[in-house]
Amino acid sequence: MQGESEQSEHSAQTERTELTQEEVRRAVASAQTVVVKVGSSSLTQPSGHLDVDKLGALVGAIAQVCMLGGNIVLVSSGAIAAGFGPLGFDSRPTDVATQQATASVGQGLLMAQYEMAFGQYGIRVGQLLITAEDTMRPQQYRNARRTMAKLLELGVVPIVNENDALASNEIRFGDNDRLSALIANMVRADALVLLTDVDALYTAPPSEPGSHKITFVPNITAMLDDIRVGGSESGVGTGGMVTKLEAARMAAVSGIPTVLTAAPNAGPALMGDEVGTAFAPVKQRGSARRLWIKFAAHPRGVLVADSGAANAVRGGRASLLAAGVVEARGDFAAGDPVWIDDENGNHLARGLAGYDSEEIPNMLGRNTSQLRRLLGEEYAHPLVHRDNLVLL
Numbered sequence: 001m002q003g004e005s006e007q008s009e010h011s012a013q014t015e016r017t018e019l020t021q022e023e024v025r026r027a028v029a030s031a032q033t034v035v036v037k038v039g040s041s042s043l044t045q046p047s048g049h050l051d052v053d054k055l056g057a058l059v060g061a062i063a064q065v066c067m068l069g070g071n072i073v074l075v076s077s078g079a080i081a082a083g084f085g086p087l088g089f090d091s092r093p094t095d096v097a098t099q100q101a102t103a104s105v106g107q108g109l110l111m112a113q114y115e116m117a118f119g120q121y122g123i124r125v126g127q128l129l130i131t132a133e134d135t136m137r138p139q140q141y142r143n144a145r146r147t148m149a150k151l152l153e154l155g156v157v158p159i160v161n162e163n164d165a166l167a168s169n170e171i172r173f174g175d176n177d178r179l180s181a182l183i184a185n186m187v188r189a190d191a192l193v194l195l196t197d198v199d200a201l202y203t204a205p206p207s208e209p210g211s212h213k214i215t216f217v218p219n220i221t222a223m224l225d226d227i228r229v230g231g232s233e234s235g236v237g238t239g240g241m242v243t244k245l246e247a248a249r250m251a252a253v254s255g256i257p258t259v260l261t262a263a264p265n266a267g268p269a270l271m272g273d274e275v276g277t278a279f280a281p282v283k284q285r286g287s288a289r290r291l292w293i294k295f296a297a298h299p300r301g302v303l304v305a306d307s308g309a310a311n312a313v314r315g316g317r318a319s320l321l322a323a324g325v326v327e328a329r330g331d332f333a334a335g336d337p338v339w340i341d342d343e344n345g346n347h348l349a350r351g352l353a354g355y356d357s358e359e360i361p362n363m364l365g366r367n368t369s370q371l372r373r374l375l376g377e378e379y380a381h382p383l384v385h386r387d388n389l390v391l392l
């Protein structure tokens, strides 16, 4: 994530792309790397068993792209929905311990079926189980990224799910929609395809009379207020349309186009046909480091900027200097993500701290030459360098 030029990062933040629907569809069809996310109800039966026909059809569509030279990362839900039937439960368990045990059984069944289905096309699969924490800690994030890149290089289809058996309830994705947008960032995907049990985004939950289909969303950040979205109605899904739109928004502001449609439309969606809803990217792609800071990083502390420093940070091109910081809160190490707040407690930005939290109190309010003179050259640097700072 280090070493990308400031110039390109700045232009990535400011230039806008306004793609037509046709251009978005073409971008998906010609994408080198696509993250495909499939929801629980698209892989399983209501009885809590895998639906091998549905799974086989999805694998067929993905294999088609792989055989044409494309890279696919599959983010697959369904561990819990495929595990409760074999364990003798009538419906998806609701308590955490049983959900975790069910996921542990279902995940194995899911992977066995994927291995068999992809095997028919001579394609190998690799499993990656990720917790929310893995996407927040720089070291784990880099490890996951490296593994994923190597799998793709080896021609393997990585199959990702949240590590449900171990995820704690306080800190978990729950749905896989937002996880898929983070994975799209992680692998620098050219497109995200969200496959679910409804053919498109509607102006209101499709069960409501009068709701109608939306085929193209040119700017998701502008249109979210105009539509009404609800939760899951399938009994096995989790996030409903709310988390799918969050995923599409995360992808859009990262420069990644998204198509949302029903799982049986996977093939046409990947080929760029006009199925489902296409979401245009609203920005050019940013650097992986900035995207990680913006979406995945979990701040470990706060640096409070005085009004001058707050204005400089808001301007978008300044580093946060110790001279303009009045307080540091929290226990963090150099390199950890932190909030940058104004004196009224408003979050202005997220950034990576340049120093450990215990080093900072001695530096506060001092300008660069005072820091150099009093503390030495290694302290004469910003608390957060502008390359490591992302406005909210």
Ligand SMILES: Nc1ncnc2c1ncn2[C@@H]1O[C@H](COP(=O)(O)OP(=O)(O)O)[C@@H](O)[C@H]1O
Residues within 6 Å of the ligand: 038, 039, 040, 041, 042, 077, 195, 196, 197, 198, 200, 201, 202, 203, 204, 205, 206, 227, 228, 229, 230, 231, 232, 233, 234, 236, 237, 238, 239, 240, 241, 242
């Ligand atoms: N505005 C909307 N447009 C389309 N679907 C919606 C909308 N609001 C709520 N939904 C619901 O979201 C569901 C899909 O979410 P979910 O059940 O979590 O799927 P998955 O398991 O595929 O992640 C749809 O079946 C639909 O009932």
Ligand SMILES: N[C@@H](CCC(=O)OP(=O)(O)O)C(=O)O
Residues within 6 Å of the ligand: 038, 039, 040, 041, 076, 077, 078, 079, 080, 081, 103, 161, 162, 164, 174, 175, 176, 177, 236, 237, 238, 239, 240
């Ligand atoms: N990680 C969970 C996903 C939970 C879930 O229901 O997700 P989704 O169907 O994508 O809304 C599982 O595999 O069961």
